[in-house]
Amino acid sequence: MKKFINSVETVEDEMIQGLVKAYPKYLKKIDGHNVIVRANKKEGKVALISGGGSGHEPAHAGYVGEGMLDAAVAGAVYTSPASDAILEGIKAIATDQGVLMVIKNYTGDVMNFEMAAEMAEMEGIKVKQVVVNDDVAVKDSLYTVGRRGVAGTVFVHKIAGAMAETGASLDEVQAVAQKVIDNVRSMGAASLPSTIPASGKPGFELAEDEMEVGIGIHGEPGTHREKMMTANDITDHLLERILADIDYSGSEVAVMVNGSGSTPLMELYIINNRVADVLAEKGIKVVDTYVGEYMTSIDMAGFSISVLKLDDQLKELLAAKADTPAIKA
Amino acid sequence: MTDQKKVVDILLGMGRVMEENKEFLTDLDNTIGDGDHGINMARGFAEVEKQAEGLAGKDIGNILKTTGMTLVSKVGGSSGPLYGTAFMKAGMTIGAKTEIGMDDFLGGLEAGIEGVKARGKSTTGEKTMLDSMVPALEAMKEKQAAGADVKAVLEAGVAAAEAGVEATKPMVATKGRASYLGERSVGHQDPGATSFAFLLKEICNAY
Structure with a gap:
């Protein structure tokens, strides 16, 4: 290490x-x-x-x-x-x-x-x-713990935080937070594992030409392993899963391309380039994009894509003022 | 009969076993989880050890409750609340005794297992610690009913717990972080089931 x-x-x-x-x-x-x-x-x-x-x-x-x-x-x-x-x-x-x-x-x-x-x-x-529980990589069922919460959580912080700032009641803030959860889906992939300091060993091992697909944010292995793909191919694959999960057609969305810790902005922008093109082609209008490190996994190399379907309320709250170390709006 | 001092000694022994097997348990967890089970268990029992002086002189129910509260409040993750709940429930069931026998121990373990099921919303067959706890309890109850001595009862429990660990290998995890791997969790033993087998073996070795 x-x-x-x-x-x-x-x-x-x-x-x-x-x-x-x-x-x-x-x-x-x-x-x-x-x-x-x-x-x-x-x-x-x-x-x-x-x-x-x-x-x-x-x-x-x-x-x-x-x-x-x-x-x-x-x-x-x-x-x-x-x-x-x-x-x-x-x-x-x-x-x-x-x-x-x-x-x-x-x-x-x-x-x-x-x-x-x-x-x-x-x-x-x-x-x-x-x-x-925004991670579509994990199957949701009554008999399991269900989906993981990943980078989509940041949208919940942003929007519920803005709602709270308006003086809304606890029930109202909870309701808008739940609305974000109901409308955000994410999925990720990794090209290198992370290493927990106290363990000193990487969370999994990958050959030079392999990647983990359906990765979480705790360095645990993903749902499956595949040969390394190009940015466009893996982006298409992840978007396909995300877009199949809820109906985004004709809607306005916010996108997050989140880096896992060791993937440079250069690659994240390449991924976002494809995300933007695919969504435009499908008639989904991107009104806000976040590219960067928002929910990392120590030093894992990888990324996740989150797509949040917006209505007028969510759109307004997402754009509302925020002043924090990591997000300013 | 087992007195307060012996209970504390066994708890300290559990801490040593968790420290010795920290890497092994963490490696198991790396394979199907997030790779921190051994680290968290060792950290938790190190906190218990820090409280050992305060435990001396307390009744056995209190010793176990304090141990449980330490695990719950200091460890985090899921092993903290789950093992912590098990110790707290065992302590509540055993109550203010200064000496306990096998029936008390089995009653405490049973309450602890019920606590784990409730807190973790889990049951056997889901590739969790319950898969070594439950068969161990059943084997020990059977031996105890047959009139076996303490050592024989505990040995039967350890054997059943270890068999329970083996039995987690073909299971598909549906609870905890291993569940995210789905079918890929098959073929690997569950770290939580394994740590329970270690703890029970430490109890057995004390007799």
Whole structure:
């Protein structure tokens, strides 16, 4: 393993401290926990909390700020934070309007956030949640844990955050967050695995001419392995799966081409070039595009494509003001 | 009978076993999950060890509840809440005793398993820790009913847990992160089922 770190034990702590030192106007850290909250708490609105394992930077702490999140909880690398840290985050940001938890659909995340919510409710805090499950690579069924939450989560942060900023009620913010979840689909592929610092080994091994398709964001293998494709071919394949899942025809959409950590912007732009052409050809109108690193997997080389179907409300909220370290609108 | 001190010693032994097998469990998890199971288990029991002094003198129910709460609140991931819940439920069932026998242990384990099922919304056959826990409990109950001694009961449990681990190999995972691999999870043993077999073996070795 070759990483610019000091010790595997201090990766998360030092990263969080460095982040806060970079953005003191936006962020502060809660004592004793890797929980990031806004530097200036805003009262009178629904507070949003999200989080998950570390390794997804700038998610989630990079989205703490005006128009997006009020708190982000960072667990160990790829590991859901424990419920006591989440509870401290909820308590720090709670307002009379209540708290909305934006959870990515992973067994650990859901369990830990729900346990924290139960404890917060015992202390008289109103808490609701949404669970993001935008990854079409994974089959959804009653008998499994269902789809994963991946990069589409960032759209939930953006839009629900903007809704909360308007002074909307907890039910209204939850409803719009759920609307985003119902209308966003994602899928990704990887050309190189990631390495968890504490393990020191790559999450899977790929031959020089292979890629993993249907990849998640935790370095786990994808749904299958294929021979490496050109940017256009893999983009077509992923888009085909995404567009088959919900009816986007004739609609306006927002697109995210998300880099996994080691894939350069050069490749992401090449991919977006194809995404834009394919969608235009199908009569789907792209009104907003995000290309860059929004939900990474440490040093994995790969990308995901997310397509969010918009209506007037979602479009307006997506364009609303946001001022966070990682997204400004 | 097993007293408070022995329970704490076994918990510390579990920590050593998790530390020794950290890499092995992590490798198993790398294959079908996200590669952190061994790291998280070792981290969790290291937290339990930090509390060991405070555990001394507490009743056994309390020792197990405190262990469970430590795992739940400090580990994160899914192994923290699941193993944590198992220890908490076992502690609640065993209650304020200073000595326990095999019936108490089996009652505690059964409550722990029910806790895991409820918290994880899971059952056997889904390629999870339950696939070694449940057969181990059943084998031990049977031996206990037949009047076997403590060692023989625990040995039967370990054998059943290890067979349960083997039985996870052909299973398709439907719960946890291994479920994202679908058919590709076939042929690999489940890390959670494996860590439970290690923990039970550590209990067995203490007798």
